Amino acid sequence: MNDTLVMAVPLSHYIAVSAILFSIGVIGILMRRNLIVMFLSIELMLNSVNLLAVAFSVYHNDSNAQAFVFFIMVVAAAEIAVGLAMLVMIYRNIRTIDIDALKQLKW
Amino acid sequence: MAAALFYSLSLICIVSSLIMIFHKNTMYSVLFLLITFFSVAGLYVTLNAQFLAIVHIIVYAGAIMVLFLYVIMFLNMSHIVSFQKSKVIKIAATFTGLMVFLVLTASLSSATYNSNAVAGQDIGLASTLGRVIFNDFLIPFEVSSILFLSAMVGVVIFNKKDVIDE
Missing domain, CATH: 1.20.120.1200 (NADH-ubiquinone/plastoquinone oxidoreductase chain 6, subunit NuoJ)
Incomplete structure (x- = not known):
């Protein structure tokens, strides 16, 4: 079934899905002022890039891209751990996770 | 189907x-x-x-x-x-995201993809991918464990209570 699927769906449709997910992530990170939702949007953008890399690797019959996707997942996990630790630290200092409260460096 | x-x-x-x-x-x-x-x-x-x-x-x-x-x-x-302050930010963010999508689709619409996918390929299986990771990407794989260790140390240091309160 999977062999027919790779032939049935063209590569450009996978690219379209990745582009839509990436744009949704961009909209989310620009629109929301909630730090947690901004982190979730970063995760969504990383996922769209991963999906794109896997699609290209399958359609070009090259497994190096899937190893790269594995390392991207590793880095994303470490990044989210450090980012959430910073979020908790910010919350302990200013008692909110509103990103607009963090403008002490502006002036 | x-x-x-x-x-x-x-x-x-x-x-x-x-x-x-x-x-x-x-x-x-x-x-x-x-x-x-x-x-x-x-x-x-x-x-x-x-x-x-x-x-x-x-x-x-x-x-x-x-x-x-x-x-x-x-x-x-x-x-x-709800932290949303103004509607201008919301509209501007949606507009910017749609512009990103427009740029992506416009640049990709004229591209040609010469796919050479073969039927019944096994590059996504754990045996093949494990061979690739442990042969070609062995040093990055080991470095990623150091990355995890440093992330763990960083998290602990970030959330350590300050003992010196001067």
Whole structure:
């Protein structure tokens, strides 16, 4: 079934899905002022890039891209751990996770 | 039938990610992102990348989502919080995102993809991918463990209570 699927769906449709997910992530990170939702949007953008890399690797019959996707997942996990630790630290200092409260460096 | 699986999975993925960025409640945002992660894992399965699908579910739906939910409960944020100040930001953000999508599609619409996919390929299986990672990417694989260690040390240092309160 999977062999027919790779032939049935063209590569450009996978690219379209990745582009839509990436744009949704961009909209989310620009629109929301909630730090947690901004982190979730970063995760969504990383996922769209991963999906794109896997699609290209399958359609070009090259497994190096899937190893790269594995390392991207590793880095994303470490990044989210450090980012959430910073979020908790910010919350302990200013008692909110509103990103607009963090403008002490502006002036 | 096989193509319908791809289209329904991508529809679930896009709709739940849209709900994720527009929902007022942070807890529901995290849960809708969980649906997005599972459908992306389904898309990996349609691409015959079983190893990455399993790793994706373990890492994202297992580890990262638990971390997010734990932080939300720790900050006591399961009620509705709305920080949105102005409508101008919302409109400008949506416009910018649509511009990004326009640029991506316009640059990709004229491209040609010469696919050389073969039937019955096994590059996504754990045996093949493990051979690739431990032969070609051995040093990056070991370095990533040091990355995890440094991330763990960083998290502990970030959240250490300051003993010197001067």
